[in-house]
Amino acid sequence: MKLCKILISVLLSFAAGAAVSAADNKSYPIYATDILTTLDGIPIQGYNIGGRTLIILDDLGDYGFTVAYDDSVRTLFVNKTHEPSPDLSPEIESFDSGRIIGNTIETDIEAYVNGSYIQTYVVNGKLAAEIELLGERTLFEDRGATHSKYNMEYVYSDTDRTLAVSTLPSDEPSYEDKLNGALSYIERSDIYTFGSIEKNDDFDIVIFEENNYDDRKLTHMFMLYHNGLYIDMSGILDAVYGFGNFPYLTVFDGQISDDKTEFLFYGEKYRPTGMRSSEFIEAGNYKMDLCSGIVSRVN
Numbered sequence: 001m002k003l004c005k006i007l008i009s010v011l012l013s014f015a016a017g018a019a020v021s022a023a024d025n026k027s028y029p030i031y032a033t034d035i036l037t038t039l040d041g042i043p044i045q046g047y048n049i050g051g052r053t054l055i056i057l058d059d060l061g062d063y064g065f066t067v068a069y070d071d072s073v074r075t076l077f078v079n080k081t082h083e084p085s086p087d088l089s090p091e092i093e094s095f096d097s098g099r100i101i102g103n104t105i106e107t108d109i110e111a112y113v114n115g116s117y118i119q120t121y122v123v124n125g126k127l128a129a130e131i132e133l134l135g136e137r138t139l140f141e142d143r144g145a146t147h148s149k150y151n152m153e154y155v156y157s158d159t160d161r162t163l164a165v166s167t168l169p170s171d172e173p174s175y176e177d178k179l180n181g182a183l184s185y186i187e188r189s190d191i192y193t194f195g196s197i198e199k200n201d202d203f204d205i206v207i208f209e210e211n212n213y214d215d216r217k218l219t220h221m222f223m224l225y226h227n228g229l230y231i232d233m234s235g236i237l238d239a240v241y242g243f244g245n246f247p248y249l250t251v252f253d254g255q256i257s258d259d260k261t262e263f264l265f266y267g268e269k270y271r272p273t274g275m276r277s278s279e280f281i282e283a284g285n286y287k288m289d290l291c292s293g294i295v296s297r298v299n
Contacts, residue, residue: 030054030102030123032095035156037131037163039063042084043092046131046163047123049104053163054121054128057111062088064167068292073240076111076120076127077293080151080167080229082202104128110240112293115231116149117239131165151229168228175228179206198256202226205256205263205290221254221263223290233263233288241295242281243267256290263288264298 037046
């Protein structure tokens, strides 16, 4: 989507200073490495921390991601939204393998990549994440197969000394399969009524409603890119912004803006007080930017 590409240059200015606050003084050495790391075939700077490889999340803004920081929730959002520039040719620093070239520290800043939380570290004042975690495969019972929740995979070649990362696994289900699977699930369930599919240039927004809460319909939403990427925006609303009250997501009357760049909704915010209990905080009208995932209060 064209607007996502325009937003990157603006949003990165907020993300640049996101990782300045450390959770404690724990420090980890960064080692020089002779391994070449690539993302979708394009070199990207990698950092070795004891056999695992970090990449700077801000750097992903050059590789087809929208990167945005929201200081109100101290969270960095990284979403794959478009293709990188065909002219991208980054300079990669090289060092003598094995020597310590710096240190990384823990931080209280959180990060979400393609809608899912990931552990982060601070490298040179910026948030970084492990490639091995980004490409880690876990079992998704509804899909009947292992899969990376970040929609990535990696292949390491010790012979070539390369670590190749792809933003979509090679066995990723197609857009049509995912859409048909989602619609089939919704249609089989008694508590859901199908809402709509909002068409966009690069992705569709699937909205459906849950009918079993105080006679009001709770809105759920996910973004389904035409290349097969799936982002659960309802999960960001719940986990990051507190629009959750177990077991319900308290987002009502959700709709897409006329220009298809924002998700507009009425929401109720809760603070968890126990495993199945919570405390009401506030309610009002909100909007979510569909490129970055950032939520702001309208009134």
